[in-house]
Amino acid sequence: MSETALRATPDRSRTTPTAGEVPAGLAPARAPGSRVRIVIVGAGFGGLVAAQALAKAPVQVTVIDRRNYHLFQPLLYQVATAGLSPADIASPIRGILRHQANAEVIMARVTDVDRERREVLIDDGGRRIPYDYLIIAAGARHAYFGHDEWEAVAPGLKKIDDATAIRHRILVAFEKAETATDPEERRRLLTFVIVGGGPTGVEMAGAIAELAKKTLVKDFRTIDPASARVILVEGGPRVLTAFPEGLSAKARRSLEKLGVEVLTNTPVELCDAAGVVSAGKRIEARTILWAAGVQAAPVAKWLEAEKDRAGRVKVEPNLSVAGNPDIFVIGDCATVLQANGQPVPGVAPAAKQMGAYVARVIADRIAGKPMRAPFRYRNYGNFATIGRHAAVADFGWIRLSGYLAWLLWGAAHIYFLIGFRNRLAVMLDWMWAYVTYQRGVRLITGAGSDS
Amino acid sequence: MSETALRATPDRSRTTPTAGEVPAGLAPARAPGSRVRIVIVGAGFGGLVAAQALAKAPVQVTVIDRRNYHLFQPLLYQVATAGLSPADIASPIRGILRHQANAEVIMARVTDVDRERREVLIDDGGRRIPYDYLIIAAGARHAYFGHDEWEAVAPGLKKIDDATAIRHRILVAFEKAETATDPEERRRLLTFVIVGGGPTGVEMAGAIAELAKKTLVKDFRTIDPASARVILVEGGPRVLTAFPEGLSAKARRSLEKLGVEVLTNTPVELCDAAGVVSAGKRIEARTILWAAGVQAAPVAKWLEAEKDRAGRVKVEPNLSVAGNPDIFVIGDCATVLQANGQPVPGVAPAAKQMGAYVARVIADRIAGKPMRAPFRYRNYGNFATIGRHAAVADFGWIRLSGYLAWLLWGAAHIYFLIGFRNRLAVMLDWMWAYVTYQRGVRLITGAGSDS
Numbered sequence: 001m002s003e004t005a006l007r008a009t010p011d012r013s014r015t016t017p018t019a020g021e022v023p024a025g026l027a028p029a030r031a032p033g034s035r036v037r038i039v040i041v042g043a044g045f046g047g048l049v050a051a052q053a054l055a056k057a058p059v060q061v062t063v064i065d066r067r068n069y070h071l072f073q074p075l076l077y078q079v080a081t082a083g084l085s086p087a088d089i090a091s092p093i094r095g096i097l098r099h100q101a102n103a104e105v106i107m108a109r110v111t112d113v114d115r116e117r118r119e120v121l122i123d124d125g126g127r128r129i130p131y132d133y134l135i136i137a138a139g140a141r142h143a144y145f146g147h148d149e150w151e152a153v154a155p156g157l158k159k160i161d162d163a164t165a166i167r168h169r170i171l172v173a174f175e176k177a178e179t180a181t182d183p184e185e186r187r188r189l190l191t192f193v194i195v196g197g198g199p200t201g202v203e204m205a206g207a208i209a210e211l212a213k214k215t216l217v218k219d220f221r222t223i224d225p226a227s228a229r230v231i232l233v234e235g236g237p238r239v240l241t242a243f244p245e246g247l248s249a250k251a252r253r254s255l256e257k258l259g260v261e262v263l264t265n266t267p268v269e270l271c272d273a274a275g276v277v278s279a280g281k282r283i284e285a286r287t288i289l290w291a292a293g294v295q296a297a298p299v300a301k302w303l304e305a306e307k308d309r310a311g312r313v314k315v316e317p318n319l320s321v322a323g324n325p326d327i328f329v330i331g332d333c334a335t336v337l338q339a340n341g342q343p344v345p346g347v348a349p350a351a352k353q354m355g356a357y358v359a360r361v362i363a364d365r366i367a368g369k370p371m372r373a374p375f376r377y378r379n380y381g382n383f384a385t386i387g388r389h390a391a392v393a394d395f396g397w398i399r400l401s402g403y404l405a406w407l408l409w410g411a412a413h414i415y416f417l418i419g420f421r422n423r424l425a426v427m428l429d430w431m432w433a434y435v436t437y438q439r440g441v442r443l444i445t446g447a448g449s450d451s
Numbered sequence: 452m453s454e455t456a457l458r459a460t461p462d463r464s465r466t467t468p469t470a471g472e473v474p475a476g477l478a479p480a481r482a483p484g485s486r487v488r489i490v491i492v493g494a495g496f497g498g499l500v501a502a503q504a505l506a507k508a509p510v511q512v513t514v515i516d517r518r519n520y521h522l523f524q525p526l527l528y529q530v531a532t533a534g535l536s537p538a539d540i541a542s543p544i545r546g547i548l549r550h551q552a553n554a555e556v557i558m559a560r561v562t563d564v565d566r567e568r569r570e571v572l573i574d575d576g577g578r579r580i581p582y583d584y585l586i587i588a589a590g591a592r593h594a595y596f597g598h599d600e601w602e603a604v605a606p607g608l609k610k611i612d613d614a615t616a617i618r619h620r621i622l623v624a625f626e627k628a629e630t631a632t633d634p635e636e637r638r639r640l641l642t643f644v645i646v647g648g649g650p651t652g653v654e655m656a657g658a659i660a661e662l663a664k665k666t667l668v669k670d671f672r673t674i675d676p677a678s679a680r681v682i683l684v685e686g687g688p689r690v691l692t693a694f695p696e697g698l699s700a701k702a703r704r705s706l707e708k709l710g711v712e713v714l715t716n717t718p719v720e721l722c723d724a725a726g727v728v729s730a731g732k733r734i735e736a737r738t739i740l741w742a743a744g745v746q747a748a749p750v751a752k753w754l755e756a757e758k759d760r761a762g763r764v765k766v767e768p769n770l771s772v773a774g775n776p777d778i779f780v781i782g783d784c785a786t787v788l789q790a791n792g793q794p795v796p797g798v799a800p801a802a803k804q805m806g807a808y809v810a811r812v813i814a815d816r817i818a819g820k821p822m823r824a825p826f827r828y829r830n831y832g833n834f835a836t837i838g839r840h841a842a843v844a845d846f847g848w849i850r851l852s853g854y855l856a857w858l859l860w861g862a863a864h865i866y867f868l869i870g871f872r873n874r875l876a877v878m879l880d881w882m883w884a885y886v887t888y889q890r891g892v893r894l895i896t897g898a899g900s901d902s
Contacts, residue, residue, distance in 0.1 A: 068895045070623060085536035094670035095893065104672040107626040107895075124630050160896050171519060175558040178577050219545035221555040253875040428875060441538040442546065444558075445611050446517045 025224030026259065033062040035102075036305055036366055039109050039120050039131035042297075043070050043093045046331035046351035047137035049420075052358030055100045059365065065123060066109040068092055068426040071160065072417055074348060075426070077200060079163035080289075081170065081207035082215075082442045086160045088425045091418045108433045114325060131364050133326050136299050136313075138353065140332040140346070143310070144294030150271040154288040157200060164445060166289060170208060171444045173287045174216060190228040191285035192395055193276050195268050197234030198242070199260040203290055205232040206387035214388075221359040230260045231283060233276065235267035235292070238319075240384055242345060247392040250401040254390040268292070294346070296333040303327065307366070308335045318357050328361070330354035336375060344377040348416075353377060383409045388407030486553075487817055490571050490582035492561050493748075494521050494544045496531045497782035497802035498588035499869075504810030505584040506551045508817065512578055515573060517560040522611065523868055525799060526877070528651055530614035531740075532658035533622065533666075533893045537611045539876045543867045557621030561589070564753040566775060584813050587750050587764075587850040588806065589799070590784040594761070601722040605739040608651060617740060621659060622895050624738045625667060628674045629753070642736035643870055644727050646719050647743030648685030650694070650835040655681040655740055657838035658710040665839075666893075681711045682734060684727065686718035691835055691843065692798060698843040701852040704733060705841040717745070745797070747784040747893055754778065768825030770809050779812070780806035787826060793830040799867075804828060806845050834860045 004100060037057045040047045043065040051061050069090040078084040098104045106129065108122035113136075119128040142156025143447035170192065177189035190212075194205045207312040211226035219225065232239065232255065238248040238260060239255070252262050265279075271307045275284040283448055293310070305321050306314045312335035313321060319336065331351035335343050344350045357375045383405070385391040391405040400408065410430065417423045430442075487510045491498045494516040502512050520541040540665055548554045555740040557580065559573035563811070564587075570579040593607025621643070628640035641663075647655045663679035669677065683690065683706065689699040689705070690713060703713050714729075721728040726735040753759035757765045757774050763786035764772060770787065771777045782802035786794050795801045808826045815823060834856070836842040842856040851859065861881065868874045880892075 068893070069628060085538045086894055086896060089892050092670070092893040094667075098669045105670075106630060109632065124631075127630070160894065164896070178555060179559065180576065181576075216545075218549045219556075407693070411458060424879060425876070428879060442543040443520070443537055443541050443611065443685060445615070446572045 006079035006329055036132045037062065037130055038133045038135065039064065040135045040137065041065075041120065042137035042139055042329060042333075043067075043096075043105075043329070044073070044137055044351060045072070045348045045357040047135065048093070048096065049352045049355030050135050050137065050330070050359045051097060051099065051103055051355075053356050054363065055102065055312055057102075057359075057363045059102060059358070059362075060364065061103040062106060062131075062220055063093060063097065063103060064106045064108055064120065064129065065093055066107065066112055067159070068107050069095070069160075069394045070096060070418060072413075072422070074157075075413060076157055076160070076163050077203045079160065079208060080157055080166040080204065081211055083207065084166065084426060084429055085441050087424055088429060089204060089417070090160060091422060110302075113327075115303070115327070118326075125405060126205060131326075133363075134328070134356075135358055136302075136327070136329045136333060136361075137331045137334045137351065138299055140292055140294040140296045140310070140312075143293045145293060147271070150290070154271040154275050154276075154290040156290040157204070158294075167441070168444050170211070171285050171442060172220070174212075174223070174225060175229075175444070176286075178220050186223065188274070188284045189286045190223065190225075191231065191275075191283070192228065192287045192289070192293055193231045193233055193285040194289045195233050195271070195276065196290065197232055197236070197239035197262070197264065198291060199240065201234070201289075201291035202255065202292060202384050202386060204240055205262075206255060206258055206385070206390075207257075207258045209260045209431075210387045213259055226259075229285075230258075230449065231285070232260055232262045233266045233278065234262070234264045235285075236370050237264055239264065242383065243384070243392060243394050244399060247394055247399055247401060251386055251392050253385060254392075254401075255388040257390075258387050263431075294332065299329055303329075305329075310335075315444050318361055318372065319354055319375050320361075328358045330358055330424055338377055344375075345379075345382075347382070349380060350377050381412075385409045385413065387394055452456070461634065465571070465613070481902045487583045488513065488581055488814060489584045489586065490515065490580055491586045491588065492516075492571065493588035493590055493782070494518075494547075494556075494782075494900045495588055495590050495782060495802060496587065497806040498798045499544070500803045501586050501588065501781070501810045502554055502806075503551065505814065505896055506553065506806050508553075508810075508814045510553060510813075510817065512554040513557060513582075514544060514548065514554060515557045515561055515571065516544055517581065518543070518610070519558050520611075521547060521869060523864075523873075524609070526772060526864060526868075527608055527611070527614050528658060530597065530611065530656065530892070531608055531617040531621075532662055533618050535613050535877060535880055536659065536892050537615065539880060540868070541611060542873060544802065547869060561753075563874065564778075566754070566778070568840075569600060569777075581593055582777075585779070586806075586813075587753075587780045587784060587811055588782045588802065589748035589750055589784050591745040591747045591761070591763075593741055595741070596744060597899070598722070601741070604724050605646060605722045605727075605741040607741040608655070609745075610693045618892070619895050620738050625663075625671065625674070625676060625679075626895070629671050630673075634762070637674065639725070639735045641676075642682065642726075642734070642739045643679065643740070644682045644684055644721070644734055644736040644740045645740045645742055646727065647689070647741065648683055648690035648713070648715065649742060650691065652683055652685070652740075652742035653690055653706065653837060655742060655834055656711045656713075657680055657706060657841070658696055658707055660706075660711050661838045664710055671679075677710075680736075681709075682736070683692075683711055684715045684719055684729065684734075685713070685715045688715055690715065694833065694843060694845050695850060696851055698845055698852060702835060702837055702843050704836040705843075705852075708841075709838050712727050745783065750784045752867030754780075756780075761786075769812055769823065770805055770826050771812075779809045781809055789828055795826075796830075796833075798833070800831060801828050843873070 018220045028060045038059050040063045071441045072089040075089045108124045112121040144150045173189045177186045180186040194201045213226045216225040240248045268276050268279045296311035313329040313336045332346045381395040391409040393400040393405040459722045489510050490513045523540040526540045559575045563572040595601045624640045628637045631637040645652045660681045664677045667676040691699045717729045719727050747762035750809040751764045770779045783797045832846040842860040844851040844856040
């Protein structure tokens with residue numbers, strides 16, 4: 001693609017058309033034979049679905065991601081708790097898009113967007129990637145409410161390296177406890193605090209409790225891993241606030257049955273190497289895990305767009321950015337209201353629906369078809385799992401908990417895992433763990449593991 | 452175990468008895484009810500077999516390893532080349548020894564041995580682990596012939612973190628080549644030099660060639676991964692010097708069929724970020740992998756014992772250390788001559804045989820039985836594999852190459868993998884790769900992957 005070609009962007013109105021209008025002026029007036037360039041930032045659920053939905057459109061798709069793999073984030077907590085291998089829930093983006101002839105993949109970090117020249121800036125020697133349409137699906141990271149210094153002692157869980165680092169911490173804590181001579185220190189080493197009672201916090205707490213009380217219970221000679229304390233700390237009045245109150249209560253009881261101590265109405269004021277402090281009271285713990293909040297990628301800054309408190313870009317009903325009808329923001333870095341006045345939740349199905357919607361909006365616009373109706377999120381169900389045999393599921397029309405919810409949760413996650421190989425590998429790992437109570441991935445690797 | 456108990460070591464002769472003698476003075480004169488303490492340093496093939504062979508002996512076994520897992524090193528190159536997940540070839544030591552009631556595991560790094568007080572020193576706050584018998588199976592690391600500065604540019608392959616770091620380098624090289632604008636730099640990025648033509652070097656070269664020419668071939672749009680150069684550089688006159696000449700030649704032909712350039716009689720004089728230099732001639736490459744030599748753990752220093760050039764302790768015919776009849780050194784950190792004048796090779800079966808032998812020697816001595824005959828290595832066969840459908844196998848009485856050798860190699864490695872789960876996982880990965888030519892573990896993770 002030549003430099004001249006890069007600038008051959010059509011003149012188009014900067015107003016956002018409303019649903020039903022034919023956006024006549026918006027169809028790029030391209031030279032015959034030159035394809036509309038669609039750049040997608042991020043190959044998470046939203047970005048990947050958008051790319052795949054454009055497979056048959058007369059466009060050139062460029063997917064930019066700073067990592068080379070798509071991550072099935074809903075199961076990342078199982079990597080962190082030694083249940084799955086990273087490769088079980090991650091798939092190379094190039095592999096997924098291999099047979100999509102109109103797609104290319106660039107592994108790079110996006111640093112800015114030049115809306116004037118219609119280019120995405122990447123960190124690869126100041127290279128610029130030209131676009132006609134831009135879909136930003138850059139996701140979110142965990143946030144520390146302005147206390148970034150807590151990250152060093154209370155790691156969060158967003159990428160594979162987070163998960164292996166957390167696995168490292170959890171397993172090393174047991175090893176250190178085994179050789180500790182001071183009983184106080186041993187107690188601190190065997191106390192695990194999880195901050196945040198959302199699905200990630202609940203699932204991690206359940207998995208750590210199972211690891212300690214089932215998997216490791218016969219592995220040590222000095223300590224009794226079953227005596228480990230797992231404490232889930234939530235600032236609000238209940239866990240799983242996105243679920244109905246009845247299911248929150250059931251989730252709490254399931255956690256307590258596993259031996260997890262659930263502390264609600266307990267906002268954390270301080271995290272340090274010795275534990276957390278809430279309401280002036282200290283809980284001593286050597287392992288603190290953060291599942292309390294997320295912060296969107298700095299998309300609003302790139303676009304000088306309006307954002308909410310979590311940094312998510314406030315998008316138009318068709319998921320474009322006000323004043324930039326060719327730029328769409330989807331998934332965890334966007335916020336859009338549903339008809340009921342509630343924002344679309346930051347879950348994988350919502351991101352996928354947004355990706356598919358935006359791909360259709362763009363394809364329609366290129367084809368000169370009338371404007372689509374605004375994006376509408378369809379909630380097919382909401383899951384959270386709490387260890388073996390326990391989960392809660394909210395399908396709107398029916399609410400489930402216990403064994404049946406757990407089976408459905410397992411089936412749904414296997415089904416949505418990308419790639420036949422990954423599905424098989426996860427099923428194998430799970431069946432093995434189910435039968436033996438063992439976890440196959442109890443490896444202490446990574447930084448410091450050889451010291 | 453009280454501090455007093457630690458010192459209650461029996462008085463015993465420091466001479467090494469010869470085979471056939473009853474080592475009367477050597478049986479520890481312990482108080483009734485107190486068990487003989489056997490400390491094993493290292494849970495590789497040798498150490499683990501020794502620990503397991505002592506399961507029914509009236510002893511207390513303590514296994515010390517600085518990592519929490521036993522590693523099936525013969526398949527480590529497949530982790531480095533994205534064929535297997537780390538957890539497929541690693542198994543937690545505690546899990547392996549869980550049901551062995553007389554065994555405990557300490558995760559720590561050994562820093563020295565106090566032969567006077569009969570204690571092993573570990574890095575855990577200067578703790579000391581008392582022993583009556585000591586088995587050292589601490590293994591080896593790669594060595595750079597006095598050029599340790601080469602390690603930064605030419606990493607070797609001994610532990611899981613090495614393998615994931617090498618995988619990271621290989622995959623990032625292709626990514627960088629895809630976005631490189633300078634054709635010279637692209638060429639350098641697509642050149643992979645493997646230094647050392649032993650089994651590890653041969654297997655890595657074959658696997659990288661397959662990765663480039665089969666797995667990745669459709670994944671990129673700008674570069675042609677099949678154009679990657681894979682160069683195996685060996686200082687001696689042939690690859691696989693431990694094999695008969697005929698099999699060396701066959702291995703070389705198999706490599707060349709895969710597109711690997713094999714350079715023999717090419718000792719490397721320099722490694723830097725831009726490539727390697729041999730005989731004053733530079734081969735430009737951004738990825739250099741080291742498979743050229745190993746250096747034993749500093750066991751000889753701990754014991755003030757005689758060592759060979761690779762740092763291996765020269766042990767007695769019964770694998771004990773001269774003047775220290777209760778200390779045994781086995782596996783890659785020991786060297787012992789066979790009846791034919793050749794040293795026992797540094798391979799997994801030799802380490803396992805040594806571990807089993809030493810366990811019997813100790814059990815016999817405790818039981819007051821006559822001295823065992825000297826250690827004798829039984830060579831049941833020697834394998835090296837060169838990608839899909841090609842391997843060489845030397846069983847002494849018969850030599851095989853090609854498809855049959857490759858099948859035998861696969862079966863043998865599956866068989867010897869510890870743990871049913873790992874066997875299943877590896878079989879699944881292999882079958883998947885065989886049918887699809889894909890590699891499931893193409894993840895760029897670890898240090899720098901998020902930058």
